[in-house]
Structure formats: C-alpha cells, structure tokens
Amino acid sequence: MAMAGFSDVRPDPAIIRRAQHGDMKAHEVLYASYARPVYTLACRILDRPALADEVLQDTAVEVIRKLGDIREPETFPGWVKRIAVNKCLSQLRSPWHKRGVALDRGEGGPSLDPVQADHAPVIDAGTDLTAALAELSPLTRTVLWLYDVEGYTHAEIGNLMGKSTSFSKSQLARAHQRLREMLGDARGANECTQTSNNS
Amino acid sequence: MHADIEQLLSLRDGAAVSEATRRHVAACRQCADELDRLTLLSRQLRDLPPIEPRQTLWEGVATRVMEPPRAVFPWGQAVAIAASCVLAITLVMRSQAPEPGAVDAAAGDQFAEIVPSAPAVAPGSDYVAQSRQLEATLRAMPAAPRVTRASTAGTIADLEDRIAMIDLKLSHPGLSPQGRQSLWQQRVRLMRTLVRVRYAQVRDTL
Ligand SMILES: [Zn+2]
Numbered sequence: 001m002a003m004a005g006f007s008d009v010r011p012d013p014a015i016i017r018r019a020q021h022g023d024m025k026a027h028e029v030l031y032a033s034y035a036r037p038v039y040t041l042a043c044r045i046l047d048r049p050a051l052a053d054e055v056l057q058d059t060a061v062e063v064i065r066k067l068g069d070i071r072e073p074e075t076f077p078g079w080v081k082r083i084a085v086n087k088c089l090s091q092l093r094s095p096w097h098k099r100g101v102a103l104d105r106g107e108g109g110p111s112l113d114p115v116q117a118d119h120a121p122v123i124d125a126g127t128d129l130t131a132a133l134a135e136l137s138p139l140t141r142t143v144l145w146l147y148d149v150e151g152y153t154h155a156e157i158g159n160l161m162g163k164s165t166s167f168s169k170s171q172l173a174r175a176h177q178r179l180r181e182m183l184g185d186a187r188g189a190n191e192c193t194q195t196s197n198n199s
Numbered sequence: 200m201h202a203d204i205e206q207l208l209s210l211r212d213g214a215a216v217s218e219a220t221r222r223h224v225a226a227c228r229q230c231a232d233e234l235d236r237l238t239l240l241s242r243q244l245r246d247l248p249p250i251e252p253r254q255t256l257w258e259g260v261a262t263r264v265m266e267p268p269r270a271v272f273p274w275g276q277a278v279a280i281a282a283s284c285v286l287a288i289t290l291v292m293r294s295q296a297p298e299p300g301a302v303d304a305a306a307g308d309q310f311a312e313i314v315p316s317a318p319a320v321a322p323g324s325d326y327v328a329q330s331r332q333l334e335a336t337l338r339a340m341p342a343a344p345r346v347t348r349a350s351t352a353g354t355i356a357d358l359e360d361r362i363a364m365i366d367l368k369l370s371h372p373g374l375s376p377q378g379r380q381s382l383w384q385q386r387v388r389l390m391r392t393l394v395r396v397r398y399a400q401v402r403d404t405l
Contacts, residue, residue, distance in 0.1 A: 005245075024261065031257055039252035056252050060260040094338070129243055148241045173205040176237060180204070183240075 006077045006150075009034045013073035020067050027067075031060055034077070038084040041150070045088045045142045047134050055087040062087075085146065089160060092138050132182040136175055143168055144175035202230045204237075211237050326383035333390040341401055351400050358393045362386060 011033045018026035038059050042052035062083050070076055133141055139161075146152040147168070152160070154168040161167070202210070202220050209216045210224060211234060224230040365386045369379065 028257060028261075031260065035252050035256070036249050040249045043250045044247070052250075053253070053256055056256055057260050057263070060257070061263050064260070064264050094335075127247075130247065145244070149244050169205060169208075173203075173208060176208065176240070177204050179240060180236075 006034070006037045006081045009037060009077040009080065011073070011076060016067070016070065016073045016076060019064075020070070027064055030063065030067075034063075034080045035060075038080065041081070041084055041145070042088055042091075044133070044145050044149070046091055046138065047141070051091050055084060055091060058087045059084045081150070085150075085160060088142065092142065128183055129179075132179050135182060136178055140171050140175045140178070143171035144179075147172050201227065202233075204233075207234050207237055210234055211241070326380070326387045329387045330383060330390055333387065333394055336394055337390075337397060340397055351396065354396050355393065355400070358389055358396065362389050362393070365389070 011030050015026050015029050019030050035056060039052055039056045042055035043049060046052055046055065059080065063080060070079060133144075136144065143157055143161075146157050146160075147154065154165045154172070157163075157168040158165045200223075202224050206216055206220050207224070207230065208214075210221065224234060365382050368374070369382050369386075374382075
C-alpha cells in the first residue's frame with residue numbers, strides 16, 4: 001500500500017538542526033522528505049497540477065524561512081502540513097479560483113468557467129473516484145480531504161476556513177452525498193483505485 | 200425513517216448520535232450498508248496513490264530563497280492554453296470597468312496578501328477591482344517561455360519592479376485617500392501594460 005501521508009515524514013533531528021543553521025543541503029534533504037505528501041495534498045484539494053506546484057514551492061520557501069521556530073523535531077510533519085493546508089486554502093481564495101467558483105456557495109456545480117476549463121490534465125484521472133472528486137466544488141473537496149484523509153476535526157476545519165464547525169459537517173455530508181450520486185455503490189470498485197502507483 | 204448521511208457519518212466517526220438512530224441503523228439493512236459504504240470510501244480516499252512532484256521544483260525554491268523577494272507575479276506557475284488567454288485578455292481589454300459582482304470579499308483576502316494594508320475596496324473607484332481582474336488574467340497566462348528576448352524580459356522585470364514599488368507605497372499607513380487613489384490608478388496602468396507585454400511574449404512563442 002502506497003502511503004502519501006505526512007505520518008511518513010520523519011526527518012533526522014540532526015538534519016533539522018543543520019537546516020536551522022542555514023545548511024541548504026540539509027534543507028534539500030528535508031524537502032525530499034515532505035515534497036510528496038505536500039504535493040499529493042495540494043493536487044487532491046486543488047485538482048490543478050500547476051497550482052499544486054505553486055503550493056509546494058510556497059510551502060518549501062516558508063519552511064526554509066521559518067524553520068527556526070521549530071523547537072521539537074517531532075512537531076515538524078504537523079507543522080509542514082499546516083503550512084501546506086494554508087497555502088492550499090489561500091489558492092482557493094485567489095482570484096484565479098474565484099472567477100470560476102464561489103467559495104461560499106460550495107454547490108457541486110461546474111467548478112470551471114470557460115476561461116479556465118482547459119487546464120492541464122488531472123493526475124490519474126482514469127479512476128472513478130478521482131474523476132468524482134474532480135466534480136466536487138473545491139471547497140467541498142477540501143473539507144472531505146482534510147477530514148477523511150488528513151484527520152482534521154470539524155472544529156479545526158471550521159477554524160482554518162474561518163467558518164463554523166457545523167459548516168464543515170454539512171460540507172462533509174454534501175461531499176459524501178455527491179460521491180454517492182456519482183459513484184453509486186462503490187463496494188467492489190476497490191481495485192480500480194490502485195492504478196498508477198507512484199511509490 | 201432511515202438515517203441521513205450526516206447521522207451515518209457521525210456513527211462512522213464515533214460522534215454523538217441519538218439512541219434511536221443507533222438502534223435503527225443496527226436493525227436496518229439498508230442503513231447498515233450505507234454505513235459500510237461510507238467507511239469503505241474513506242479508506243479508498245486514503246489509499247489513493249501519492250503523486251510525485253516534478254524534480255525541478257526544488258531548484259525554483261532554492262533560487263527564490265537565495266534572491267531577495269522582488270517578483271510580484273510568480274511566472275511559470277499558471278498553466279493555461281494560449282486560446283483561453285486570448286479570451287481572458289479580450290474580456291479584460293473590452294471591459295474597462297468590471298461588473299461589481301466580480302469583486303468579493305474572498306478575492307480581497309488574497310489581494311491583501313499582495314498589498315498588506317490596502318483597503319479591500321478603494322472608495323469611489325474601481326481601480327482596485329480592475330487591478331484584481333488584471334492580476335487574475337496574468338495568473339491565467341501560460342508560463343513565460345524558457346527563451347525570451349532580453350528586451351522583453353527587461354521590460355517585464357521593470358514593470359514588476361514598478362508595481363512592487365507602488366504596492367510598497369500603498370502599504371504606507373499615512374496615505375491620503377487621493378494619494379491612494381492615484382497609486383491604484385498608476386497600478387492599473389502598469390498592469391495593463393504588463394498584460395500586453397506578456398501577451399506579446401506568449402503569442403511570439405506559439
Ligand atoms: Zn434505515
């Protein structure tokens with residue numbers, strides 16, 4: 001089973017210390033440890049490889065600039081994840097996204113306007129599940145991903161988005177409702193989600 | 200009555216549900232199946248394969264942290280085909296004043312990152328809105344080509360510098376409303392020029 005999660009990000013504390021002293025080689029090693037989970041998170045939430053590139057680079061720049069804040073090396077994965085999630089959310093708030101999608105409306109309508117419809121192809125678009133995810137509104141997809149995959153609580157998601165806990169709950173319900181409509185009974189489709197394993 | 204999806208999710212995740220709901224789901228085949236399905240779906244999401252970023256992204260990061268912050272517009276990140284750009288630019292060029300609905304609070308949030316203490320909307324003008332729309336157009340343009348004429352690259356860098364300078368001035372707390380207005384006006388003018396130069400640059404590479 002391929003893991004994409006932040007739980008696998010366990011850099012050597014000595015590397016963190018070296019990076020804190022400005023060693024760029026050490027920073028590169030750190031980057032290698034979190035690049036994949038950050039990129040996966042951003043791709044899944046934003047569904048645009050170009051924006052995910054931006055999120056990963058912005059996250060890396062912030063990690064380099066603020067690594068000095070880290071006192072306990074074991075907090076590093078959660079810290080990086082929080083930075084990455086915030087970068088994703090700020091992408092969702094950007095005019096680029098806004099022109100096609102009303103963030104607050106959150107309705108599962110078309111997530112693209114004609115101008116941005118021709119974006120780069122979605123990653124591993126072959127599977128039913130990823131295709132269904134792409135149909136969700138970015139906001140709904142974000143709540144689903146943060147809750148079901150990244151393990152955030154509704155209260156935390158509400159906080160991150162400047163919304164209430166019940167907002168997060170209803171978005172999650174909406175996400176599952178929409179996936180149910182699109183996928184039908186997903187049982188038995190398990191094998192289909194395991195293609196193009198990159199690890 | 201069957202449990203709704205929110206109740207089933209609460210059951211799945213060990214959150215509080217009424218005793219009646221709990222008893223119903225335990226006894227109802229249909230609801231129990233739905234609950235299983237939700238559990239499975241969550242696992243399928245977690246099992247989606249990781250996605251590998253391009254190798255070259257690190258180089259961009261290393262370059263950015265070595266250089267002093269300057270660029271207002273991160274080129275090389277937005278990907279869109281040229282046709283959609285032409286459309287976007289045509290729209291911007293045609294509509295000198297965007298419809299009021301084009302500006303909203305969330306877009307303001309993002310903009311506030313670029314212009315720290317600029318007001319969300321400048322009173323009595325739509326320069327802020329225009330500026331924002333131009334920003335969106337620029338973001339929607341394809342990445343700058345690898346090979347660019349030195350003169351074009353110089354022009355772009357110069358325009359970005361001048362815009363950055365205006366942003367710096369806009370962040371000054373003691374700015375008068377008139378001063379602010381005039382800065383926004385200049386910003387829009389520079390942004391329009393930048394869009395034209397960028398457009399020419401993209402067109403030349405097609
Ligand atoms: Zn039932």
